[in-house]
Amino acid sequence: MEHDMTATRMTALSAAVLIAVAMAGSVRAADFMADGTAAYIQTIKIPAQEAGVLQEVNVRDGDRAQAGDLLAKIDDRQAQAAKKVAEVKLAAAEKRGNDTIEIRYAKAAGEVAWIDWDRDRQVNLASAGTIPDIQIRQKELVYRKSLLQHEKALNDQVLAKMDADVYRAELEQAELALERREIRAPFDGEVKTLNIRQSEWVNPGDPIMEYVRLDNLYVDFNVDGEQYDPIDLEGLAVTVTVRLARSETVDLQGKIVSIDPTVQGLTQTFTYQVRAEVENSKPRGFWVLRDNMPVVVTVHTGQ
Incomplete structure (x- = not known):
């Protein structure tokens, strides 16, 4: 009985669409109509x-929901704490990497040590033995130490910048951990x-x-194999008529995207299934086309 009611509804829908379209004069002789059924494109x-x-x-x-909307979230307190730690580490490393105080101090100390060492050498050149040799060697050591301190300060700056790269990667990892705890549309x-x-x-x-996609849906319908070959239909535009309450109808546009290679029927009269992708509409805030809805498909073979 339920099957008979469905069939009756489909017949009534087809008849209503035929009358409406004929009155509007929008169906050309090259177009044909078929009963179809809507199906989700994507259900995940x-x-x-x-x-x-x-x-x-x-x-x-x-x-x-819209794409990107937050649907749900897993407890992320530990991930939030890890992110804060990574942020502090990164800030400290970047500060060290940009700090030039040690570099400038070592350079200035080297300049003073050179002057002090060179002055004693010049004194001994003018009057040998005036300044003990051990004192001159000690001042040379101070100067060379300042050169090494300058080199070390430059090296420490490079290492600090490398640490910053490591902590930046840790921060990205913490942000990814937070993102993986968010369930978004x-x-x-x-x-x-x-x-x-x-x-x-x-x-x-x-x-x-x-979760199901509703902005686009498939519409499946059968085509008479005696009338049309698959090559005749590939990529053609279609108009899908959806019947709403109180005998209202809405037309949706789409195009044929696939043709089932399997035929139905064991005699010379056979059909095959065709699938169109249709752009859905929600004029009143609700999607017009829903999964498994009966529709009438107008195939524009003249295009």
């Missing part, structure tokens, strides 16, 4: 990527089924919710 189970307590759930069954769509509730524990790979 959004998994948890990290283990933890599901701290936040912002949606319920049937809620719609991968595309515009709707939550079909929420599998895990707030405060429940999840493991990596656990399906948190089933």
Whole structure:
């Protein structure tokens, strides 16, 4: 009985569309019509990527979301702390890498040590033995030490910049850990089924919710193989007529994207299935086309 009611509805829908289109004069002789059924293009189970307590759930069954919306979140307190540590380490390393105090001090100390050492040497050149040799050697050592301190200060600056690179990578890792604890909408769509509730524990790979795409849907329909070959239909534009409540109709546009190579029927009269991708519409805030809805497809073979 249910099958008969569905068939009756499809026949009524087809008849209504034929009358409406004929009155509008928009169907050319080259176009043909067929009954079709809508189907989701994409249905996914959004998994948890990290283990933890599901701290936040912002949606319920049937809620719609835009791409990037935060749907749920796993406890991220430890990841937040790791991020703060990485930020402090990075800031300290960058400060050391940009600090030139030790470099400038070592250079100035070297200049003074050179003057002090050279003065004693000049005195002994003018009057040999005036200044003990050990004192001159000690001042030479002070000068050479200042040169090494300058070199070390330059090297420490390079190492500090390398540390900054390491801590920057740690910060990126901490930010990724936070991102992996956020469950965001991968595309515009709707939550079909929420599998895990707030405060429940999840493991990596656990399906948190089933999510469906609604901005575009497939429409499947059968074509008479005696009338059209697959090559005749490839890539053609289609108009999909959806019947709403109170006998209202909405037309959606799309095009044929695939043709099933399998034929149906064992005699000379056979059909094959054709699939069109249709751009959905939500004129009143709700998507017009839904999964498994009966529609009428007008194939524009003249285009």
